[in-house]
Amino acid sequence: MTLNLDKSTWKRVAFGDVVRNVNETVRDLESAGIDRIIAMEHMVPGELKISRWGSAESGTTFTRRVKPRQTLFGKRRAYQRKVAYAEFDAICSGDVYTFEADEIHMLGEFLPFLVQSNEFFDHALGTSAGSLSPRTNWRDLANFEFDLPPLDEQKRIADLLWAFERHRLSLGQQSVELLATLTRSALLQFESALGPEHRIADLCESVIGGVWGSPAGENEVDVLALGPKSYAGDVIYVDPTGSPTRSISRKQAAGRILREGDIVLERSGGSFDQAVGRVLIAGPDLPDTIPTDFQRLLRPDRSLVEPAYLFWKLRLDWLTGVTRDFARRTTNISNLAVPDYIARTLIVPSRRDQLALVDRVDQLIRAVAKAEDEARALGALRGAAMSDIFGGD
The missing domain is CATH 3.90.220.20 (DNA methylase specificity domains)
Known part of the structure; x- marks a missing residue:
């Protein structure tokens, strides 16, 4: 996929010049109205949406605040590629950086895709230190250089990439619902079988x-x-x-x-x-x-x-x-x-009834496979677009 981008107006910048590493501390979660906890295990590689979290009611030692529109980055074992886009208030592990775009220069909705790019991860991995649990530090990440589009082009790119993301999530949900339908349908057929x-x-x-x-x-x-x-x-x-x-x-x-x-x-x-x-x-x-x-x-x-x-x-x-x-x-x-x-x-019902059940299950399996194939094709298209955007000329 080629986006035919004109990068002649893009400016070479350092990550730290357009992004802040926000380290706001919250001690009283109840007063702050925060009831969700984000740990490293709640961030899924390749998934920007945070779908799981812990409850503050169970207690925690975490104090770093998370606000909507921030981009979260797992600094420990960066090779796991854990990046997420915050859509709610929470607190997170100290192993998670909370990045916030300086919106004079960069749109908040553009930032997570930059952090997901191969180029950013290559830099993060190259600057990680430690043998058993390598970490990368903010000072090194701040030195990462890249070409930044003008704001209007950032908006166009972000809209395209978020459209990919929303459609991918929709396909994933479709697969989950089809599998749930398959399970319910097959269970009913086994339970009602005669023989x-x-x-x-x-x-x-x-x-x-x-x-x-x-x-x-x-x-x-x-x-x-x-x-x-x-x-x-x-x-x-x-x-x-x-x-x-x-x-x-x-x-x-x-x-x-x-x-x-x-x-x-x-x-x-x-x-x-x-x-x-x-x-x-x-x-x-x-x-x-x-x-x-x-x-x-x-x-x-x-x-x-x-x-x-x-x-x-x-x-x-x-x-x-x-x-x-x-x-x-x-x-x-x-x-x-x-x-x-x-x-x-x-x-064990009649052969005819057995085959009929299997055929109905196969139809649902084919529908699931179709959604999964489309999701894979979409992922490849998104990957090509990311390479075109962040991979240089």
């Missing part, structure tokens, strides 16, 4: 533990071994891209190499915020791929159940927190009690 009940274990030809194997070339068969990253991004289908190559025996391979319709169940993993028990389903034309020892392979008996029907039941269990009832925690890792989990019963 015989079967134990989940009995609906499977086999339930097999995964293996890690040996280094590539050391055994009889080389395969791709699924790792924890296989679940990244809330995916549905098995994608072994980036998985390590491991070596196993022919006997191990015979039962564990994934076939279309196989379900991979997470046996160990998760966290306090994320339940264990995620599932993936194998699509066609996979390279030789196996689950590893923190997973279980469930191979549905197609004479009894459609693999996708069983998959969506298990996925809904995870989405709605059912798997937490079967989790046992050791240190920071949850382990799923698989025998108990798959001993539960499931109503």
